[in-house]
Structures are given as structure tokens and as C-alpha cells.
Amino acid sequence: MAKKPRTLHTCTECGYSSPKWLGRCPECGSWGTFEESTPLQAAGSSGVSRGGGSRTLRPSASTPATPITRINPADASAVKSGIGELDRVLGRGVVPGSVVLMAGEPGVGKSTLLLEVAARWAALERTALYVTAEESAGQVRARAERTNALKESLYLAAESDLDVIFHHVSTLKPSLIIVDSVQTMQAPGVEGVAGGVAQSRAVTAALTTLAKRTNVPILLVGHVTKDGNVAGPRVLEHLVDVVLNFEGDRHSSLRMLRGIKNRFGATDEVGCFEQTADGIREVADPSGLFLSHKGHTPDGSAVTVAMDGVRPILAEVQALTVDPVAKNPRRVVTGLDNNRVPMVLAVLQARAGERTNDKDAYVATVGGMRITETSTDLAVALATWSSLHETPLPPRTVVVGEVGLAGELRRVPNLGRRLQEAQRLGYEQAIVPAGSSLAGEADGMRVHSCSTLADAIEVCRR
Known part of the structure; x- marks a missing residue:
């Protein structure tokens, strides 16, 4: 009589296995993540070949080791995808044989972006295979027609069976494969x-082996949990070469593509896109999205330069101060740190003599931009001062600096790159913390170096 397979309980977050069910995972500390499963057979866990299966790609015998100097570097040369913002985040482009996992919340535009990638790829007379297991072929075709992504060399397969996908790959021999999801x-x-620990691990391992053996890049769509992490076991992120996060606010058309893991480049690059009725459009110069005024700024407005990874982006901070309706003044913050803005307003009163405790203060960024770095402290303070006195800041001026509790201005990283971006967009003056390497005239821009917040206010009064 055949023995019943031994039961295991596996954590869906990190892949930790236990012979009995546990409420809390001892490896990652997550609660209620254990699911019952059976141990995978060796062939099944590899996800590449099985006896009696229909897959034609089977692992060959081990090959002898090759001196690293004899390996052709052209085998790993990147190929342009046709979308510059995606190539920026990937490093140089799509590397042959690489596996890219793109994660994001439902409805953010992952499928639309990858369909655009497949269309751009096929437009260069290269064969692309788009595999969808979540939608029908008619639904994808309708979206492709709406986004002008209908190309002859773009093939569509509405399948969820991995064996069938391997058969399509053997028949079509595409140069790019997209799996959704x-x-x-x-x-x-x-x-x-489908979607469980065992299936997700086996599918990802099989597709990774396919990419490495055929030297065909594969782009995968991944779901995310309510915490924003990639759904499924952590082993998925270790198997793939690149992990990208496509994020954006539901109430804003702006989309950001960030690298979480990248074996071929840096992870601090950011790609900017805009969701439109015609699909996803790349935004090569996103600074214009976050500025409501160019040149002369109105009362209660200050322009700063924030760093998103290694990319400088000009952002506008607006402040409005009014007499309070209730007894306790309100502090309403949008797009900035809710705890840091009240601190800056307190420093503005204690160190610069500006009364903010008897006013309602509303501070926000323009365009729905979210800024978490401290380099915007000076912009918050000067925008609030401008609103209190109904006096605009000097025209074509950017302000960058961190404000300390003693009222001092602290230096921020990448100041030179920030000012270069501001000058490129036509700004002529900058107010920065003292001690920075840039002072006086820097590449045609007049730089005011200030030690304290009171000094920065004095510059604005001139």
C-alpha cells in the first residue's frame, strides 16, 4: 500500500517549512502565513523537465568550466526596449537571458506598460510573445487597439499552463517573452x-531556466500584498535578476518605476510615466509636472529640488496661513512628512520670530508629489513666511536645505546636481546652507549661502 505523502506547512512570505502548522513564522515573524503542502519531487521543483511531460527544453549534460577571459561579453550586452525610462531603470536596457519581475498594485498600469514594451519591441521587427493568464485574448486585443500596440510580430497567448507556454516558445522562438502574471x-x-508557494516557486524556476538556456529575456508581472511587498515566497525575488516596483496614486496620473533589485545596474534610478487615456506615456522631464508657476512665484510658494534616487526633480511647496476657525490652530500637510512640517513651523517661530502658533497652516506639494527627504525644510519655512507676510520670494529662485531645531541650515547631499537641474530649467538664484562647496556664482547661477533660517529670510526680503 502506497504511503501518503508527508505533509508540510510552508510560510507564504519567506518559504520556511515546518512539519506542523505554526501561527507565527520563526524565520520572518509573519502571522497566519502557513499553508499546507506536500514536498515537491526533484523534477517538479526544478520546473524544467518531467518524465512524460510535453516540454521540449530539457537540461543537457554538464559542460566543462570555461575561462572567464574566453566568455564573449556580447552575450550580456543590453538591448534597447524602445522605452527610454524603462531602460534607465534597468541600467542599459534589456539584458538577454535576464528575468525581470515587475510588481505593483492592481490597476496601476503594469499590464499596459508591458504591452507597450512588447509593441515597441515588435515594431523593430523582433518577435515578442505576450502570455496572459488573467485576461482573455479579446480583452488584451482591445487594449492594444486603444494604445496603438497592434503589431504583426507581436504574438498573444491566453494560457495558464506552463507546458503550453513552453510549446509556444519552441514554435515561435521569440526574442522577448512577457508573462502576466x-x-x-x-x-x-x-x-x-496557482499562486501558492509550491506553484509560484516551480513556475518562476522553470521560466528562469528557460531564459538562461535560450538567452531570451522574460518579463514577469507579480502581484503585491496589502503591505506593498511582492506576493508569494521570498524565493521569487532571489530567483529573478531584476525586481521593479511600479507605483502611483490612484488619484494622480503620475507613475514611478523603481528598482528594488538589479544585477545589471544601480537600484537608485527612477523612471517616470504618465497614465493617459491612450495608455502609458513616458515622461523624460518630470519637473514640469510639479511646478504650477515658472519664474515668478506667488505668495506662499517656494520651489525646491528633491532627489528621487539619483534623479533631481524640481518641486513646488505651497503654504497657506489663515486665522483659525476653532480654538486650536490646525496643521494640514499633503505630500510631505506630517511630523516634520509642524517642527519646521515651530522653528520658524522660535528662531526667526514669526508667529505661527495662532494661525491655521496648510502645507502641500504641487502635482501630488510625495517628498520624504529633509532637504525641503527650507522651502516649507520660506513658503510659510511668504504666506504670513503676503510677500512672494525672489523670482526664479530655488531653495534647498535642512532646518535644525536651533534654526541652523544643514547641508544636503548632491547639491551640485540639484542646482544644475534648476539652472537647466531657467532658475537664476539659489538659497543654500552655508558650508556648501557652491557659493557666489556657480555655473552662471547666483548662490546665496546662509547659516541660519533668519539669514535665508533676510535674503528674501531684499
């Missing part, structure tokens, strides 16, 4: 439901 694909012969 990895959590809905299923490897026959592997225990578990």
Missing part, C-alpha cells in the same frame, strides 16, 4: 493551487 501560471504535476 506569474501567480496565475500553473506547472502541471506540481502540488498546490
Whole structure:
């Protein structure tokens, strides 16, 4: 009589296995993440070949090691995807044989962006295979027609069976494969439901092996949890070469593509896109999205330069101070740190003599931009001062600096790159903390170096 397979309980967050169910995972500390499963067979866990299966790509015998000097560097040369913002985040472009996992919240535009990538790829007379397991072929075709992504060399397969996908790859021999999504694909012969720990691991391992053996890049769509992390076991992020996060606010058309893991480049690059009725459009110069006025700024407004990764972006901070309606003055903050803005307003009163405790203060960024770095402290303070006195800041001026509790201005990193971006957009003056390497005239821009917040206010009064 055949023995019943031994039961395991596996954590869906980190992949930790235990013979019995546990409420809390001892590896990652997550609660209620254990699911019952059976141990995978060796062939099934590899996800590449099985006896009796229909896959044609089977691992060959081990090859002898090759001296590293004899390996052709052209095998890893990146290929342009046709979308500059995506190539920026990937480093140089799409590397042959790489596996890219793109995660993001539902409805943010992951499928639309990757369909655009496939269309741009096919426009250069290269074969692209788009695999969808979440939508029907008609739904994807309708979206492709709306976004002008209909190309002859773009093939569509509405399948969820991994064996069928391998058959399509063997028949078409595409140079780019897109799978939407990895959590809905299923490897026959592997225990578990689609999206579970066992299935997700087997599907990702099989697709990774396919990419490495055929030297064809594969782009995967991944779901995220309510915490914003990639759904499924952590082993998925270790198997792939690149992990990207596509994020954006539901009430804003702006979308940001950030690198979380990248074996071929840096992870501090950011790609900017805009969601439109015609699809996803890349934004090569996003600073214009966050400025409501160019040149002369109105009362209660200050322009600063924020760093998103290594990318400088001009942002406008607006402040409005009014007499309070209730007994206790309100502090309403949008797009900035809710705890830091009241602190800056307190410093403005204690160190610069400006009364802010008897006013309602509303501070926000323009365009829905979210800024968390401290380099915007000076912009918050000067915008509030401008609103209190109904006096605009000097025209074509940017302000960058961190404000300390003693009223001193502290230096911020990458100041030179920030000012270069401001000068490129036509700004002529800058107010920065003292001690910075840039002072006086810097590349045609007049730089005011200030030691304290009171000194910066004095510059604005001139």
C-alpha cells in the first residue's frame, strides 16, 4: 500500500517549512502565513523537465568550466526596449537571458506598460510573445487597439499552463517573452493551487531556466500584498535578476518605476510615466509636472529640488496661513512628512520670530508629489513666511536645505546636481546652507549661502 505523502506547512512570505502548522513564522515573524503542502519531487521543483511531460527544453549534460577571459561579453550586452525610462531603470536596457519581475498594485498600469514594451519591441521587427493568464485574448486585443500596440510580430497567448507556454516558445522562438502574471501560471504535476508557494516557486524556476538556456529575456508581472511587498515566497525575488516596483496614486496620473533589485545596474534610478487615456506615456522631464508657476512665484510658494534616487526633480511647496476657525490652530500637510512640517513651523517661530502658533497652516506639494527627504525644510519655512507676510520670494529662485531645531541650515547631499537641474530649467538664484562647496556664482547661477533660517529670510526680503 502506497504511503501518503508527508505533509508540510510552508510560510507564504519567506518559504520556511515546518512539519506542523505554526501561527507565527520563526524565520520572518509573519502571522497566519502557513499553508499546507506536500514536498515537491526533484523534477517538479526544478520546473524544467518531467518524465512524460510535453516540454521540449530539457537540461543537457554538464559542460566543462570555461575561462572567464574566453566568455564573449556580447552575450550580456543590453538591448534597447524602445522605452527610454524603462531602460534607465534597468541600467542599459534589456539584458538577454535576464528575468525581470515587475510588481505593483492592481490597476496601476503594469499590464499596459508591458504591452507597450512588447509593441515597441515588435515594431523593430523582433518577435515578442505576450502570455496572459488573467485576461482573455479579446480583452488584451482591445487594449492594444486603444494604445496603438497592434503589431504583426507581436504574438498573444491566453494560457495558464506552463507546458503550453513552453510549446509556444519552441514554435515561435521569440526574442522577448512577457508573462502576466506569474501567480496565475500553473506547472502541471506540481502540488498546490496557482499562486501558492509550491506553484509560484516551480513556475518562476522553470521560466528562469528557460531564459538562461535560450538567452531570451522574460518579463514577469507579480502581484503585491496589502503591505506593498511582492506576493508569494521570498524565493521569487532571489530567483529573478531584476525586481521593479511600479507605483502611483490612484488619484494622480503620475507613475514611478523603481528598482528594488538589479544585477545589471544601480537600484537608485527612477523612471517616470504618465497614465493617459491612450495608455502609458513616458515622461523624460518630470519637473514640469510639479511646478504650477515658472519664474515668478506667488505668495506662499517656494520651489525646491528633491532627489528621487539619483534623479533631481524640481518641486513646488505651497503654504497657506489663515486665522483659525476653532480654538486650536490646525496643521494640514499633503505630500510631505506630517511630523516634520509642524517642527519646521515651530522653528520658524522660535528662531526667526514669526508667529505661527495662532494661525491655521496648510502645507502641500504641487502635482501630488510625495517628498520624504529633509532637504525641503527650507522651502516649507520660506513658503510659510511668504504666506504670513503676503510677500512672494525672489523670482526664479530655488531653495534647498535642512532646518535644525536651533534654526541652523544643514547641508544636503548632491547639491551640485540639484542646482544644475534648476539652472537647466531657467532658475537664476539659489538659497543654500552655508558650508556648501557652491557659493557666489556657480555655473552662471547666483548662490546665496546662509547659516541660519533668519539669514535665508533676510535674503528674501531684499
